[in-house]
Amino acid sequence: MREAAFVKQNKEKWVAFEKAITENLKISPDHLADYYIQLTNDLSYAQTYYPDSKTLLYLNSLASQAHQKIYRNKKENKNRVVSFWKTEFPLFFYQHQKTLFYTFIIFGVACCIGIISALNDASFLRLILGDAYVNETLSNIEKGDPTGIYKSGSMVGSFLGITINNIRVAFLAYAFGVITSIGTAYILFSNGIMLGAFMTFFYNEGLLFEASKSVWLHGTIEISVIVIAGCAGLVMGNSILFPKTFSRRVSFMKGAKDGLKIVVSTIPFFIIAGFIEGFITRYSNMPVWLAMFIIFSSLGLIIFYYIIYPILLNKANERQLHRIKTA
Numbered sequence: 167m168r169e170a171a172f173v174k175q176n177k178e179k180w181v182a183f184e185k186a187i188t189e190n191l192k193i194s195p196d197h198l199a200d201y202y203i204q205l206t207n208d209l210s211y212a213q214t215y216y217p218d219s220k221t222l223l224y225l226n227s228l229a230s231q232a233h234q235k236i237y238r239n240k241k242e243n244k245n246r247v248v249s250f251w252k253t254e255f256p257l258f259f260y261q262h263q264k265t266l267f268y269t270f271i272i273f274g275v276a277c278c279i280g281i282i283s284a285l286n287d288a289s290f291l292r293l294i295l296g297d298a299y300v301n302e303t304l305s306n307i308e309k310g311d312p313t314g315i316y317k318s319g320s321m322v323g324s325f326l327g328i329t330i331n332n333i334r335v336a337f338l339a340y341a342f343g344v345i346t347s348i349g350t351a352y353i354l355f356s357n358g359i360m361l362g363a364f365m366t367f368f369y370n371e372g373l374l375f376e377a378s379k380s381v382w383l384h385g386t387i388e389i390s391v392i393v394i395a396g397c398a399g400l401v402m403g404n405s406i407l408f409p410k411t412f413s414r415r416v417s418f419m420k421g422a423k424d425g426l427k428i429v430v431s432t433i434p435f436f437i438i439a440g441f442i443e444g445f446i447t448r449y450s451n452m453p454v455w456l457a458m459f460i461i462f463s464s465l466g467l468i469i470f471y472y473i474i475y476p477i478l479l480n481k482a483n484e485r486q487l488h489r490i491k492t493a
Contacts, residue, residue, distance in 0.1 A: 167215070169215075169216050169219055172212070172215075172216070179201075180224075180225070182201075183201045183228065184228055202229075205232060206229060208225055209229050212225050251431065255427065255431050256471070256475050257476065257483060258424070259472065260479070262424070262428065263472075263473065265397050265401055266393070266394065266397040268400065269354065269393055269394075269397040272351055272355065272396070273354045273355075273357070273392075273393050275358070276355040276356075276358025276359045276361075276362065277358045277361050278362060279358075279362065280359035280360065280361060280362020280366065281365070281366050283359070283363065284363040284366035284367065285366055285370075290363060291363055291370075294360055294363040294364075295363060295367065300367070307373065312368065312371070312376055313376075313377055313380040313447070329436055329437055329441075332388055332391075332436045333433060335395070336391065336398075337395070339353040339357075339392065339395040339396045339398070339399045340398040340399045340402065340425050340429045341399070342399055342403075343398070343401070343403035343421075343425060344402065344403075344422075346407055347399070347400050347407060348403070349403065350396055350399025350400050350402075350403055351396075351400070353396065354392075354393070354396040357392055361389060364381075365377075365381075379454060379458075380447055380457070382461045383443070383447045383460050383461060383464075384440075384442040384443035384446070384447050386461050386465050386468070387435050387436075387438055387439040387464045387467070387468060388436070388443070390435075390464075390465070391435045391439065391468070394428065394431075394432055395428070397428060398424075398425035398426070398427075399425060401421055401424050401425040402418070402421040402424070405417045405418050405421020405422070435467075442464075446460070
């Protein structure tokens, strides 16, 4: 490519980035990092094909300014944790919403397989759920309390145990991404089949609504966030399979970092799910309207934070970047 064509193709991007740096405009860390990666790629190209040009000098200067802005030592903002969940993560997660959709499809297909298998093979339930769980639940059904298993143990003990176990499952779904997306898909598939078999168990006993009213109090957030953790694993796994313009090692490091950020975002939601399961689910005789309110509020919270809110923030960010380019 001729130098003039190279400059014409990238000039608008460079000028926007320069304005963002020199005028200290507010840009999300991920957008700033993306700009920096593109800039260093352009710099590398210019070093190869235009070694003695003014374009190379300009890009070197711009890259140096960008590096100082991104990596300079500064006092950490006291509200860093709040800003992560409020702004940084939603802006970052927008780019992975398509992966979340694919993750949901994998989990949904697994649920359907679990349902169909449980409907057509009575032994499948015991194979998936275990004899101990099935026997105890059948005993509770005979006593007129189908979800009595959630009332065992102390509230605090149940809350801590459930939360820790759920976080363990989330990190497992993420960690299995290290053996490519197939590893995470396996975790999603096994959990999806288990959920499908679990709900079919109560359907076979004629207690689907009664069980759902209790189980989905905590399950709405719990299952949703396991799917999101699976998304984290797919992000890491896909970075190995599809490195794009990066080397496989660099792509993997970026994917692992992005996936970890997604998993970390789920921790507060697992705590909420653990709290509901430990302290609220045991009250299976609560009014239906209250149970439905908790279930749909939980679903709305997940949809808003992981789907709607990132879209709204991204649109606002795009408007800001447009103002930078046209200023």
